[in-house]
Amino acid sequence: MDAERVRARLLEAVGPKGLVNDPAQLRAMSTPWRDSWPSEPLAVVMPGATAEVSAVARICHEEGWPLVPQGGNTGVTGAGLSRPGGRDVLISLKRMNRLRSMDAGDDIMVAEAGCILADLQAAAAAQERFFPMSLGSQGSCTIGGNIATNAGGINALRYGTMRQLVSGLEVVLPDGRVWDGLRKLRKDNTGYDLKHLFIGSEGTLGIITAAALFLSPRPRARCTALVGLESPAMALRWLRRLRHAMGEHLTACELIERICIEVAMRHQPGLRDPLAQPCPWYALVEAGSCDEAAALDERITACFAAALEAGEVLDGVIATSLAQSDALWAMREMLAEGHRHEGISFKHDVSVPVSQVPVFIDQAGEALAARFPGIRQFAFGHIGDGNIHYNSLQAAGEPAADWAPRLPEVNRIVHDIVHRLGGSISAEHGIGQLRRQELPRYKPAVELEMQQRIKAALDPLGQMNPGKLFL
Amino acid sequence: MDAERVRARLLEAVGPKGLVNDPAQLRAMSTPWRDSWPSEPLAVVMPGATAEVSAVARICHEEGWPLVPQGGNTGVTGAGLSRPGGRDVLISLKRMNRLRSMDAGDDIMVAEAGCILADLQAAAAAQERFFPMSLGSQGSCTIGGNIATNAGGINALRYGTMRQLVSGLEVVLPDGRVWDGLRKLRKDNTGYDLKHLFIGSEGTLGIITAAALFLSPRPRARCTALVGLESPAMALRWLRRLRHAMGEHLTACELIERICIEVAMRHQPGLRDPLAQPCPWYALVEAGSCDEAAALDERITACFAAALEAGEVLDGVIATSLAQSDALWAMREMLAEGHRHEGISFKHDVSVPVSQVPVFIDQAGEALAARFPGIRQFAFGHIGDGNIHYNSLQAAGEPAADWAPRLPEVNRIVHDIVHRLGGSISAEHGIGQLRRQELPRYKPAVELEMQQRIKAALDPLGQMNPGKLFL
Numbered sequence: 033m034d035a036e037r038v039r040a041r042l043l044e045a046v047g048p049k050g051l052v053n054d055p056a057q058l059r060a061m062s063t064p065w066r067d068s069w070p071s072e073p074l075a076v077v078m079p080g081a082t083a084e085v086s087a088v089a090r091i092c093h094e095e096g097w098p099l100v101p102q103g104g105n106t107g108v109t110g111a112g113l114s115r116p117g118g119r120d121v122l123i124s125l126k127r128m129n130r131l132r133s134m135d136a137g138d139d140i141m142v143a144e145a146g147c148i149l150a151d152l153q154a155a156a157a158a159q160e161r162f163f164p165m166s167l168g169s170q171g172s173c174t175i176g177g178n179i180a181t182n183a184g185g186i187n188a189l190r191y192g193t194m195r196q197l198v199s200g201l202e203v204v205l206p207d208g209r210v211w212d213g214l215r216k217l218r219k220d221n222t223g224y225d226l227k228h229l230f231i232g233s234e235g236t237l238g239i240i241t242a243a244a245l246f247l248s249p250r251p252r253a254r255c256t257a258l259v260g261l262e263s264p265a266m267a268l269r270w271l272r273r274l275r276h277a278m279g280e281h282l283t284a285c286e287l288i289e290r291i292c293i294e295v296a297m298r299h300q301p302g303l304r305d306p307l308a309q310p311c312p313w314y315a316l317v318e319a320g321s322c323d324e325a326a327a328l329d330e331r332i333t334a335c336f337a338a339a340l341e342a343g344e345v346l347d348g349v350i351a352t353s354l355a356q357s358d359a360l361w362a363m364r365e366m367l368a369e370g371h372r373h374e375g376i377s378f379k380h381d382v383s384v385p386v387s388q389v390p391v392f393i394d395q396a397g398e399a400l401a402a403r404f405p406g407i408r409q410f411a412f413g414h415i416g417d418g419n420i421h422y423n424s425l426q427a428a429g430e431p432a433a434d435w436a437p438r439l440p441e442v443n444r445i446v447h448d449i450v451h452r453l454g455g456s457i458s459a460e461h462g463i464g465q466l467r468r469q470e471l472p473r474y475k476p477a478v479e480l481e482m483q484q485r486i487k488a489a490l491d492p493l494g495q496m497n498p499g500k501l502f503l
Numbered sequence: 504m505d506a507e508r509v510r511a512r513l514l515e516a517v518g519p520k521g522l523v524n525d526p527a528q529l530r531a532m533s534t535p536w537r538d539s540w541p542s543e544p545l546a547v548v549m550p551g552a553t554a555e556v557s558a559v560a561r562i563c564h565e566e567g568w569p570l571v572p573q574g575g576n577t578g579v580t581g582a583g584l585s586r587p588g589g590r591d592v593l594i595s596l597k598r599m600n601r602l603r604s605m606d607a608g609d610d611i612m613v614a615e616a617g618c619i620l621a622d623l624q625a626a627a628a629a630q631e632r633f634f635p636m637s638l639g640s641q642g643s644c645t646i647g648g649n650i651a652t653n654a655g656g657i658n659a660l661r662y663g664t665m666r667q668l669v670s671g672l673e674v675v676l677p678d679g680r681v682w683d684g685l686r687k688l689r690k691d692n693t694g695y696d697l698k699h700l701f702i703g704s705e706g707t708l709g710i711i712t713a714a715a716l717f718l719s720p721r722p723r724a725r726c727t728a729l730v731g732l733e734s735p736a737m738a739l740r741w742l743r744r745l746r747h748a749m750g751e752h753l754t755a756c757e758l759i760e761r762i763c764i765e766v767a768m769r770h771q772p773g774l775r776d777p778l779a780q781p782c783p784w785y786a787l788v789e790a791g792s793c794d795e796a797a798a799l800d801e802r803i804t805a806c807f808a809a810a811l812e813a814g815e816v817l818d819g820v821i822a823t824s825l826a827q828s829d830a831l832w833a834m835r836e837m838l839a840e841g842h843r844h845e846g847i848s849f850k851h852d853v854s855v856p857v858s859q860v861p862v863f864i865d866q867a868g869e870a871l872a873a874r875f876p877g878i879r880q881f882a883f884g885h886i887g888d889g890n891i892h893y894n895s896l897q898a899a900g901e902p903a904a905d906w907a908p909r910l911p912e913v914n915r916i917v918h919d920i921v922h923r924l925g926g927s928i929s930a931e932h933g934i935g936q937l938r939r940q941e942l943p944r945y946k947p948a949v950e951l952e953m954q955q956r957i958k959a960a961l962d963p964l965g966q967m968n969p970g971k972l973f974l
Binding site: 137139140181182184188189193195196205209210213215218219220221222224225226229231233237248249252272275277278280281321322323326331384387414416417418419454455456457458459460461462463467471474475476480482486487488489490501 | 609610652655659660663664667676680682686687689692693695696697699700708723747750752794797802857885887888889925929938942946947950958960972
């Protein structure tokens, strides 16, 4: 392939502003923020409009050039990176960042794929609405990437994953045709719901260029609490007690293992131990209501008092100010960052039925300790969704390099247990390059076959994001 | 095709209990409750287990016999009926009616496709949980049919359509293989989400045999109110006021035109006019909360007082007892039945963006009156979802037979307006046989093509429910 010719044809499609030449920018778009995926694009385009995306796709379709869509490059599975060897055209949606419409009366906004998540949250808030998707990278991830990976985040317990927040999509198909599915409808039963195919498809079926997104009423009362617990089983009891008492007001329930807080404190000097005494586990919960007078703090306090009385929690703090709430959540957001400082970390983003979370944590901990003495468990995550970020660190004091080769075996041990418990080896991060080798071990063959047939039906040339999701 | 041979082979698969011979039963399964679709099956089977469904599908696959799945036969588009001419094997799921598991701890139950919706509501309630799907036919419709048609109903405003309530599916594929996708997971990002393809596919891709279903906390407080209004635009203002004040507690908002209540009273002698003076339009709203002390009635009363003061409602009644609530909803459930007594009715189950409901009702009313003087508008439905059951009756006193030939033109007028407003010609009932001729006029060609490609990918022989959904 003549790289000069590729760039010349693409320049035709996107104009000088849309062809990326700056080495620093190229490097940023080929370098993931976590882990390391060798990546080298054939060319990088950054179109400014759907018509330009369409033109790029059409050219790639005619020429047989693979096309890799990228949003904010905040993914952790390598799904949005070009493969090594300079074979792929990388298409960044970041210049497509217009809020096309804010229909507060319909509780819907239409945003282009490159809009930054935090900007959309702010745009909704400015209209007294709430866009509930919220995750650590919200300052740099794009809504297109959130949709392509069906992002989860901390509010999924109450509001669902990204999938539940999409009313319609605009998608450029592999051959360059545009599907205008930007519907602002809450009900539409006119055949297969194609948007759900593109949501979570990791760029393997087409390029999402815009989305119609549902807005919710803005919560006007909020309460955050952190409790200390003996075990994940106690966290589950606490969750059930809260869910019973708080019902629709419970928006988040996060499980945190003690070591996560210790590591965070070690590397973030300003961070204080949240409770007077260290506890083996913690649960961080939040409730919200559109009713200012909902008295959420009284209700959580009552739950907490009852749980303390029953010996179901060890200690706790209920935030009495917005600043206290924010501090608790800031600590939560530091956890993912924390273990980067601890040497090697084997990461797993798994889900099991909610009732099986304690079983999973017990079994995985035992199996790993038996096989790799000294291995440290570093678990946190969305227990309300059954979604645990189950990470493992090398034994204290041992060199990370010695442990690196153990990754496949650690993955196997953890994922086999997840699978036996009816769980998923990727709850919210997706498959990308990271898990595509493992997926066939856990997915029923008939399901893999259906996925391949759909891929072949909608992307017959295999042009969209090759080397991701599928083997 | 030798019908004897067909029946002999099917008998092998399902045993004597699974082959339907009783003429009354055969008639019931070939006769829709509304409208009339000529229907005559080649044979009717009623398997008792997934393995039997699988065997039936395999035989049909080998023999090239079309297969038509049926649930409670409560659909209104002819999607669950065999075609005339005795060509189709009708497969009823009604004997598959086991609740396989009730996992209250996970807030999930696993039900076979033939379970009656009302039975599942009751099973959830017995565990202090809530299964929110609720519609007029709940005493006879099956959960499999609800899923295959992505049912909507009155609680969709708060809980979403059927799609939002499904955690996993078990599906028998056209070739008889079983896809076990019965996951009890709230997050699973491991490739295309196939369950969303089968949900709403109207039996054209496979046979849903069981589903894992999400349960919600059971509401412990409830308040129902009916207000009288001047116009749909006022209903929208009332909805927005409520949504602002009640937020997540608002579960339903139904619009009702005066004529609907008049017709219902004419044919239901026990029914009383709900307000002292007749009003042109009504809105029936419900709020629910898991918090017993939520004081929903006080909050709705305050909204009502403010709206009355602002001249935004004409009159109203707030139910002060469960019996009063139930009576208001019973009236609502009579509406669909009401217009059957009034001669001919041209029915439309449409949706538009919520803000466009008044525009749609105005425009459709004007256009129809201009073309067919005297035509009566009979509109009610889920205004909170933008979903209106927009029906038209022949001019008062005129013979229905004279009006029958006008159906295609009435459909065209109504659906063209819906389409111009960005709406859907089938909000919750589906396409089936009823709308398949019209769909290509309104669906983008590229979307129809994708749907056909998916159909061909998953049902390459075109064996599943031919003559439905597609042209």
